[in-house]
Amino acid sequence: MSSRRTIRSTEPMALYGRGRVSAQRAAIAKAAEAMSGAFVAEELHRAVTSVEPGIGLATVYRAISAMQSAGTLVTVGERDGCALLAICVRGDHHHHLVCTECGAVVGIDCPIDETTMRAAAREGHLVTSHQIVLYGLCARCRARTENT
Amino acid sequence: MSSRRTIRSTEPMALYGRGRVSAQRAAIAKAAEAMSGAFVAEELHRAVTSVEPGIGLATVYRAISAMQSAGTLVTVGERDGCALLAICVRGDHHHHLVCTECGAVVGIDCPIDETTMRAAAREGHLVTSHQIVLYGLCARCRARTENT
DNA sequence: ATGAAAGTGAGATTGATTCTCACTTTGGGA
DNA sequence: TCCCAAAGTGAGAATCAATCTCACTTTCAT
Numbered sequence: 561m562s563s564r565r566t567i568r569s570t571e572p573m574a575l576y577g578r579g580r581v582s583a584q585r586a587a588i589a590k591a592a593e594a595m596s597g598a599f600v601a602e603e604l605h606r607a608v609t610s611v612e613p614g615i616g617l618a619t620v621y622r623a624i625s626a627m628q629s630a631g632t633l634v635t636v637g638e639r640d641g642c643a644l645l646a647i648c649v650r651g652d653h654h655h656h657l658v659c660t661e662c663g664a665v666v667g668i669d670c671p672i673d674e675t676t677m678r679a680a681a682r683e684g685h686l687v688t689s690h691q692i693v694l695y696g697l698c699a700r701c702r703a704r705t706e707n708t
Numbered sequence: 709m710s711s712r713r714t715i716r717s718t719e720p721m722a723l724y725g726r727g728r729v730s731a732q733r734a735a736i737a738k739a740a741e742a743m744s745g746a747f748v749a750e751e752l753h754r755a756v757t758s759v760e761p762g763i764g765l766a767t768v769y770r771a772i773s774a775m776q777s778a779g780t781l782v783t784v785g786e787r788d789g790c791a792l793l794a795i796c797v798r799g800d801h802h803h804h805l806v807c808t809e810c811g812a813v814v815g816i817d818c819p820i821d822e823t824t825m826r827a828a829a830r831e832g833h834l835v836t837s838h839q840i841v842l843y844g845l846c847a848r849c850r851a852r853t854e855n856t
Numbered sequence: 857a858t859g860a861a862a863g864t865g866a867g868a869t870t871g872a873t874t875c876t877c878a879c880t881t882t883g884g885g886a
Numbered sequence: 887t888c889c890c891a892a893a894g895t896g897a898g899a900a901t902c903a904a905t906c907t908c909a910c911t912t913t914c915a916t
Binding site: 727728732762763766 | 861862863864865866867873
Binding site: 637657659660666668669671672673675676679680683684685686687688689690691692693694695696697698699700702703 | 785805807808814816817819820821823824827828831832833834835836837838839840841842843844845846847848850851
């Protein structure tokens with residue numbers, strides 16, 4: 561009785577790491593990869609349903625959760641109380657610069673160096689993890705903004 | 709008909725920067741300063757009402773908002789989906805190390821240096837702001853944990 | 857002393873995210 | 887190829903931190 565129809569499944573299940581291949585997840589992963597820069601759950605849902613109508617918001621949230629567990633989707637901040645997400649396949653330890661103009665996300669090498677660790681250690685503290693987000697302008701927006 | 713009673717107002721309105729002196733705000737500021745380390749809105753509310761019953765949760769949220777605007781209260785992360793807060797009166801630019809053991813918050817010098825800014829600039833990007841939170845063990849908890 | 861503005865309490869509301877549940881799809885065996 | 891237990895899904899309900907509304911109270915410049 562459901563109006564749910566079978567959608568052809570595609571291959572980029574890679575973003576999930578594990579789990580079954582469902583047409584919905586494939587469509588969601590594809591849409592996530594197609595997003596330009598950072599996005600919010602609701603935006604991803606809109607993007608997916610514009611291509612494959614009928615995919616529920618809960619399914620999108622579940623897919624987001626799965627990709628986050630797999631480490632291929634990360635939270636890069638927040639916007640209006642919503643988690644700001646971005647696909648991230650870079651393997652090494654790094655952080656992200658979110659363009660405040662267009663939402664683009666670019667990887668940035670971790671600025672936490674020996675100096676910081678040692679300064680903390682000097683006070684007796686031990687840094688075990690950290691969370692860093694940079695905001696600014698991506699190269700494209702910077703070039704567009706600056707009138708040399 | 710209200711059971712609200714007059715509470716003596718204290719002086720530490722300093723955390724608000726501006727605004728009128730109300731007994732409630734004074735009590736909230738006092739409780740916030742008395743908290744050991746980072747806390748959540750609900751915890752601050754409990755702390756305040758344990759001393760001055762009758763103060764509403766909305767009032768606590770309003771006070772939090774006011775202190776954040778004044779820059780004396782900052783968000784240092786989140787815990788179980790709730791904003792993790794901490795009093796911060798240090799004037800210079802810095803960040804915080806939140807002890808994952810006891811919740812203590814200690815100021816840490818900003819690790820974003822010329823190197824990072826230049827690395828971003830090399831790619832054409834411009835970093836305008838950033839957000840950093842360090843997690844680890846404060847000196848006290850580190851000492852307690854390590855059995856030399 | 858006064859009154860307009862700021863602040864407050866209680867409860868309703870909002871809105872992102874999660875959960876429930878009955879149903880559908882997947883995929884490793886038999 | 888068929889089976890079926892487990893995984894996945896859609897719709898809508900439920901959560902719950904945070905905000906808003908509104909009638910009432912307090913503050914403080916005048």
